[in-house]
Amino acid sequence: MFGLQKKDTTLLLVVAALALFAPFLLNPFPEGSAMAQFNAGYPDLMQRFVIFGIFAVGFNILFGLTGYLSFGHAAFLGVGSYSAVWMFKLLGYNVIPGIILSVIVAGLFSVVIGYVSLRRSGIYFSILTLAFAQMSYNMAYSVLGNPTSNFNLTNGETGLQVYTSDPQILASAGAPDLPHLFGLTMRSSYQLELGSWLFTFNAGYYLCAVLLLVSFYVAIRIFRSPFGLMLRAVKSNQQRMNYTGLNTRPYTLAAFVISGMYAGLAGGLLSTMDPLAGAERMQWTASGEVVLMTILGGAGTLIGPVLGAGFIKYFENIFSKINEGVLHAWFGFLPDGLENGVIWVVEHFVGPGWHLTLGLLFMLVVTFLPGGLVEGGQKIAALLSRRKSKDTDNRATQSTPAE
Amino acid sequence: MGILEVKNVNKRFGGLQALGDVNLSVAENTVHAIIGPNGAGKSTLLNCLVGKLIPDTGSVMFDGQSVLGRSPYEINQMGISRVFQTPEIFGDLTVMENMMIPCFAKRDGAFELNALNSVGNQKDIIERAEHMLEDMNMADKRHMHAASMSRGDKRRLEIGMCLSQEPRLLLLDEPTAGMARADTNNTIDLLKQIKQERDITIAIIEHDMHVVFSLAERITVLAQGTPLVEDTPDKIKGHPKVREAYLGESA
Numbered sequence: 001m002f003g004l005q006k007k008d009t010t011l012l013l014v015v016a017a018l019a020l021f022a023p024f025l026l027n028p029f030p031e032g033s034a035m036a037q038f039n040a041g042y043p044d045l046m047q048r049f050v051i052f053g054i055f056a057v058g059f060n061i062l063f064g065l066t067g068y069l070s071f072g073h074a075a076f077l078g079v080g081s082y083s084a085v086w087m088f089k090l091l092g093y094n095v096i097p098g099i100i101l102s103v104i105v106a107g108l109f110s111v112v113i114g115y116v117s118l119r120r121s122g123i124y125f126s127i128l129t130l131a132f133a134q135m136s137y138n139m140a141y142s143v144l145g146n147p148t149s150n151f152n153l154t155n156g157e158t159g160l161q162v163y164t165s166d167p168q169i170l171a172s173a174g175a176p177d178l179p180h181l182f183g184l185t186m187r188s189s190y191q192l193e194l195g196s197w198l199f200t201f202n203a204g205y206y207l208c209a210v211l212l213l214v215s216f217y218v219a220i221r222i223f224r225s226p227f228g229l230m231l232r233a234v235k236s237n238q239q240r241m242n243y244t245g246l247n248t249r250p251y252t253l254a255a256f257v258i259s260g261m262y263a264g265l266a267g268g269l270l271s272t273m274d275p276l277a278g279a280e281r282m283q284w285t286a287s288g289e290v291v292l293m294t295i296l297g298g299a300g301t302l303i304g305p306v307l308g309a310g311f312i313k314y315f316e317n318i319f320s321k322i323n324e325g326v327l328h329a330w331f332g333f334l335p336d337g338l339e340n341g342v343i344w345v346v347e348h349f350v351g352p353g354w355h356l357t358l359g360l361l362f363m364l365v366v367t368f369l370p371g372g373l374v375e376g377g378q379k380i381a382a383l384l385s386r387r388k389s390k391d392t393d394n395r396a397t398q399s400t401p402a403e
Numbered sequence: 404m405g406i407l408e409v410k411n412v413n414k415r416f417g418g419l420q421a422l423g424d425v426n427l428s429v430a431e432n433t434v435h436a437i438i439g440p441n442g443a444g445k446s447t448l449l450n451c452l453v454g455k456l457i458p459d460t461g462s463v464m465f466d467g468q469s470v471l472g473r474s475p476y477e478i479n480q481m482g483i484s485r486v487f488q489t490p491e492i493f494g495d496l497t498v499m500e501n502m503m504i505p506c507f508a509k510r511d512g513a514f515e516l517n518a519l520n521s522v523g524n525q526k527d528i529i530e531r532a533e534h535m536l537e538d539m540n541m542a543d544k545r546h547m548h549a550a551s552m553s554r555g556d557k558r559r560l561e562i563g564m565c566l567s568q569e570p571r572l573l574l575l576d577e578p579t580a581g582m583a584r585a586d587t588n589n590t591i592d593l594l595k596q597i598k599q600e601r602d603i604t605i606a607i608i609e610h611d612m613h614v615v616f617s618l619a620e621r622i623t624v625l626a627q628g629t630p631l632v633e634d635t636p637d638k639i640k641g642h643p644k645v646r647e648a649y650l651g652e653s654a
Contacts, residue, residue, distance in 0.1 A: 003521065218519075226507055226525060227518040229496075233504050236493040243453065243491070244505045245479035245568065247513040254516055 008220050011302060015216055019209040022046055023199045030196035034329070037321060040314055043189055043202035044273075048313045050208040051269045054215045056293040056305030058262020061222060062255045063291070064300035067235035071126045071287050072113065072133030076106040076260040078140060078282030080267025082153070085160045085277045088179065092171030093162075093275075095179050095186065095207070099268045106264020107257055114256035118249065121238075133287050140279040159278035179272045181207060186273055204273050211269065212306075215262060220302060222258070231255050263290075292358075296365055298372030307373045312358065319354035406431040406604050407452070407572060412461030414447055414628075421447040422458065423628045429572070429621075434598060434605045436615045439625035440649055445608045448625070449576055452606075453485050454478045466571065476513050484565035485574045489581075490557035494550030498541060498560060501549050502532040505564045531567065539563035539593075555586035559593065566597065573597075575607040579614050591617050616640070624648060 004012065018025065027041030040046070059073055083105040084098035091097050117128040145156030154160055162168075179186045186204030193199075222228050230251050233241050241248050271277050280286070289312065297308025327343045327350070334342060349357045369375045405428035414422040422444045429435045439445050450456040452463060454475040463470050470478050479485075493501050506528045511517065523529075536542045539559050544552065549560060558578060565573055578594070579587040591614055598605060598618075609615045615622065616636050623633040626648040632639065639645055 005521075005523065221519045221521075224521045224523070225518045226511075226520060226522055226528075227516060229500060229504065229522055230507070232496060232500075233493050236495040237491055239487075240491040240493060240564075241504075242475040243479055243485045243487075244564065245476050245508040245513060246504070247474070247476045250514040250516075254518075258518075 002217065004220060005224070008224065008302075012213070012217060012220060015303065015306065016213055019050065019212060022049070022205075022209070023201050027197065027199055031198050032196065037326065038318060040318060041200065043187075043200055043205050045313065045317050046202070046205045047208050047269075047273045048317070049310045050205070050212040051266050051273070052290070052293065052309040052313055053306040054208075054212050054269070055263055055266035055290050056297065056309040057212075057215055057219050058259040058266070059290045060259075060294050060299060060301075060305040061219060061231075061262070062259035063294055064305075065223070065228060065231035065235060066252055066255050068118070068121065068252060068256070069126045069291065070117075070129040070256070070259075071284065071291065072117075072129030072131075072136075073259065073263050073290055074282050074284070074286035075113065075133040075136040076110055076263035077267035077270070077286065078136065078277070078279065079109045080106045080264030081271045081277035081281055082140070082160055082267075083264070084268040084271035085162065085275055088162050088168075088271070088275050089160075089166040090169065092168040093175060093177065093179050094170065095181050095272045097170075098179070098272060099211075099265065102264045102268025102271070103261050104264075106267065107261040109264075110257045110260025111253070114253050114260065118252050118256060130284060130287070133282060134284055137279055137282040137284070140282055145279065154277075154279060157279070159276050161276045179204075179275055208269050208273070211265065215265065216302075216306070223302060227251070227254070292362060296362060296372055298374030301372070301374040304372050304374040311373065315354055315358050315361075319350050319357055320352065322350035324351075405429045406466055407606065408462075408464040409448075409452070410462045410464075412448070412451060412458040412463065414444075414451060414456065414458045421628050422451070425461070425625075425628070425630055427623055427630065427633075429604060429606050431571075431604050432602055433620045434594075434607065434618050435621045435623065436607045436609055436619035437623045437625055438609060438612075438615055442627075443625040443648075444628040445625055446576065447628075449485075449574060449608055452478075452574060453483060479508075479568070479570075480513060482571040483574060484568055484570035484572070486558075486561055486565055486576060486578055488577045490554065490561045492549050492557055492561050492564070494548075496549055497545065498536065498547050498549050498552070499532060499545040501560055502535055502545075502564060502567060503528050505567045506531045506535075509568045535563050535567040538566075553586075554582060555589060558582070558586070558590060562593065562597070566601070566603075570603070572604045572606060575605065575609075577609055577611075578607065579609070579611055587611065587614065590614075594618055 002009065023041050023046065026046060027039045029035035029039050055077060063069055080102035083102040087098035087101050113129065113132045117125055117132065120128060140154040141156060145154035146152060147155060176183065176185045184203050186207065189200050189202040191198060191200050230246065234248050234251055238248050267281065270281070293308035293312050294305045296311060297306065298304025324343065324347060327346055331339045331342050347353065365372060407429040409425055409427040412422055412425040425448060437445055437448065447456065451458045452470065454470060454473050454477070457471060465481055465483060468481065470481065493504065510528065533542065536545055541556070541560060541563065544556065549557070552560070579590050582590065594605065595618065597603065607618065619636055621633065622636055622639045624631045624639065624645050631644050631648055632642055
C-alpha cells in the first residue's frame with residue numbers, strides 16, 4: 001500500500017492509529033483521580049508530542065542515516081517559527097502560508113549552514129553546526145530583534161507576535177483573530193465526557209498529527225530509496241564511496257537540507273499552535289534535546305525518534321508538574337520523619353529536578369540499550385516469543401534489527 | 404600509447420623526494436605490476452593516479468585525458484577502479500547492498516536524488532548486482548552483514564564491486580597483504596579468471612613475488628621513488644639491478 005512494503009505499511013498504520021486515538025490513549029485515568037496528573041491527553045501537550053516527533057523524524061534522516069551529528073538543528077526550528085509568525089503578520093491568520101514558508105525558509109537556511117558545515121565531518125561538523133545555531137540565536141535575540149530599529153526581524157526578547165497594527169492583507173473581515181485553517185481555529189476543541197473520563201479533540205492537534213503522518217510517510221520512502229541507501233553508505237564508508245564514483249557532498253547536503261526542512265515544519269507548527277516565536281527556541285539546549293530524543297528512541301530506526309520525542313516531552317511536562325504538595329499526598333501514609341526523608345530524596349527527581357530523572361534514564365538507555373527504546377522493544381518481543389515456543393528461539397535472537 | 408601514461412611525475416613531502424621523475428606506461432589489456440622495496444614510492448604513485456595526491460610536477464593521462472586535479476569520484480567515473488590494501492567495503496550494509504551501490508554509481512553518476520523510489524523497484528540494478536554476486540561466487544552470502552565476512556571474502560566482494568562498474572583500469576594495492584596462503588591463491592585465481600573473461604587492464608602493486616610472477620605480463624621496479632627497470636617477468640627475475648634494490652649491494 002502507498003508504494004510501501006508490507007512491514008512499513010503496518011508501521012505507518014500503527015503510527016496513524018496512535019496519532020488518531022491519542023486523545024484516548026493518553027488519558028487512561030479518570031478525571032479527579034490521584035493518577036489524573038499522569039494524563040497527557042490535553043491539547044497543548046499532544047501538540048508538542050507530534051511537533052517534536054516531526055522534528056526528530058527529520059533529524060534522524062541526517063543523524064540516523066548519515067551519522068552526521070548536528071548540534072544546531074534548533075536554528076531551523078526557530079527560523080521556521082519566525083517565518084510562520086511573519087506570515088500571520090503580513091498575510092493573515094490562515095496557517096497554510098505560514099507552514100509553507102517555514103519549510104521553505106528553513107530549507108534555504110539549511111543550504112547555507114549545511115554547505116559550510118559539511119566541509120568537515122565528525123566532531124568538527126558538530127561544532128560548526130553548534131556555532132551556527134548559537135550565532136542564529138544571538139542574532140535573533142539581539143542584533144535582528146531591536147524593536148526601535150527599522151529592521152526588526154525577531155522582536156528580540158519579547159518574541160515575535162502579531163499586533164493589531166499589522167497589515168494582514170489577506171485576512172477577510174470575519175476571520176478569527178487566531179491561527180486558523182479556513183476558519184477552523186487551532187484552539188477549537190471538542191470535549192467528550194464518558195463517565196468520569198474527559199477526552200479532548202483539538203483541531204490544532206489533528207492538523208499536526210496529519211502532518212506528522214505525512215512526514216513519517218516521506219521518511220519511510222526516503223529510508224527505502226536508493227538515496228537512503230547512499231546515505232547509509234556515507235555513514236559506513238566514505239572512502240569507498242568516493243572511490244566508487246560517488247560524490248558524498250551533495251548526498252550529505254541533501255540529507256541536511258531535508259532534515260532542516262522537517263525542523264522548519266516543526267517550528268512553523270509551534271507558531272501555528274501559539275503565534276509567538278521567541279529566540280530561546282534556537283538555543284543549544286533545544287538542539288541538544290532533539291539529539292536526546294533521537295538517541296533515546298533509537299537512531300537510524302523509523303519509529304525511534306517519534307517514541308523518543310514522546311518520551312522526553314512526557315517527562316518534561318508530567319514529571320515537572322509533581323511538586324512537594326503532590327509528594328506529601330503520595331507519601332502521607334508514612335510516619336512523619338520517614339515521610340520527610342523520602343520526600344527530600346524524591347523531590348530532587350521531580351518538579352524542577354526532572355532533568356535529573358531524564359539524565360539517569362538516558363544513561364541507562366545508552367548503556368544497556370544502545371539501540372534506544374526500539375531495541376528495548378525488540379528485546380522484550382524476542383523474550384516473549386522465546387517463552388511462547390522454544391524452537392523459534394534461534395530465529396528470534398538472530399533477527400536483524402527491524403525498524 | 405598505453406591506456407595509462409605517467410610522465411615525469413615528481414612528488415616531494417617536505418625534504419623527502421617520494422617520487423622522482425617517474426615515467427610509466429601501462430598498455431591496454433595487460434597486467435602490469437609495480438614492485439619495489441618498502442618506501443619505494445609505490446603507494447604514493449598509486450595515490451597520484453586516483454586523485455588522492457596531486458604530483459608536484461608531471462602529468463598523468465588516462466585514455467588521453469589528464470586525471471590531475473580531479474577528485475577520486477571523478478577519476479572513478481572516468482573508468483579507474485581501485486582496490487585497497489585493507490578491503491574497503493560498506494561494513495554496515497549487507498553484501499547485496501554493497502554490490503548495488505557501485506551499480507547505482509554506474510547507472511546514475513556521482514549524484515542522483517532518487518529519494519522516493521524504492522530500492523526494491525530498481526529491477527535493473529538488482530539484476531546486475533545479483534549477476535555480479537554469482538560471478539564472484541557469493542550469491543549465498545547476499546544477506547550477510549559485509550563486516551562479518553572473512554578477509555578473503557571481503558576482498559572478493561571489493562573486487563566484485565569494482566568490476567560491476569566495468570572499469571577500464573583496475574588498480575590493486577597489495578591485494579593479498581596479510582592473507583593466508585590459501586586466500587592468496589584464491590585471489591590469484593580470481594584475478595586470472597577476471598583477466599581471461601574481460602577486456603580489462605590491471606595495474607597491481609604488490610610485495611609478494613609469488614603473486615607478481617603468477618599474474619604480471621609487465622613489471623616495473625621502483626626504488627627510492629624512481630623506476631629502475633621495466634620488463635617482462637622472466638627478464639626481471641634475474642636482473643642484477645633488481646637484486647641490488649631488494650637485497651642491497653653486497654648480495
